[in-house]
Amino acid sequence: MLKDQFPQMKGLQDPVLGTKLHFEIAHGSFVQVLHDGSLHWVTVGNLFSRDNTVELYDSLYSSVPMSIKMQIASIIMTNERSVHVTIQKFQRQQGGVDCGLFAIAAATDLCNRRDPSTSNYKQTEMRSHLLQAVKYAVLLPFPSESVTVKSKTVKAVQVPLWCSCRLPDNGEDKMAECGGCDDYYHKTCASIPREVFQNNQKAKEWRCRDCVDTSQ
Ligand SMILES: [Zn+2]
Ligand SMILES: [Zn+2]
16 A cells, blocks of 8 residues: 555565565665564664665564564665664554554655654554555554654664675575685575585685686
């Protein structure tokens, strides 16, 4: 729905794509609702940030789980060595079930160039607001009071990015360091032979594809 209302805004893709890391890469400003893989919804965007920094709006937690780091990396797909995630001040939900509403509320605010950090939503009215939006096919900012906050960033987290895939090390795939560029590569992404992980000498000698190409 937001995509129809804000066709120029990047992101706003089906969150299911994110859990499979199949997002289209967002060049420029984007807003995206993400699912963390365990029943929790959050919103990310980069409207108020410099390059390579992504704001996170989470109504429950003040940390960045690996599944969210992976999805953020897959959206921005940068050649930089890391992405910065700033956990923004965001209203805490009452109870455990309304994170989806808060995530949509944050995304709606961002699409309207409003700062979700300064919104104090009326939680009891959020569900009916969304139902109205579905009924009339127009999603307006959620009912809220504006609050002033001293500092909008609660915490900044640096997420190192590696390999040709420019994703974090999620611990699922072994990684080897290239002796040429000092970047680390996933075993499957770079088809690294098994000996590299078993033999110290082989590990030292291993070069990624780019470094092999440029040395020839
Ligand atoms: Zn990789
Ligand atoms: Zn290399």
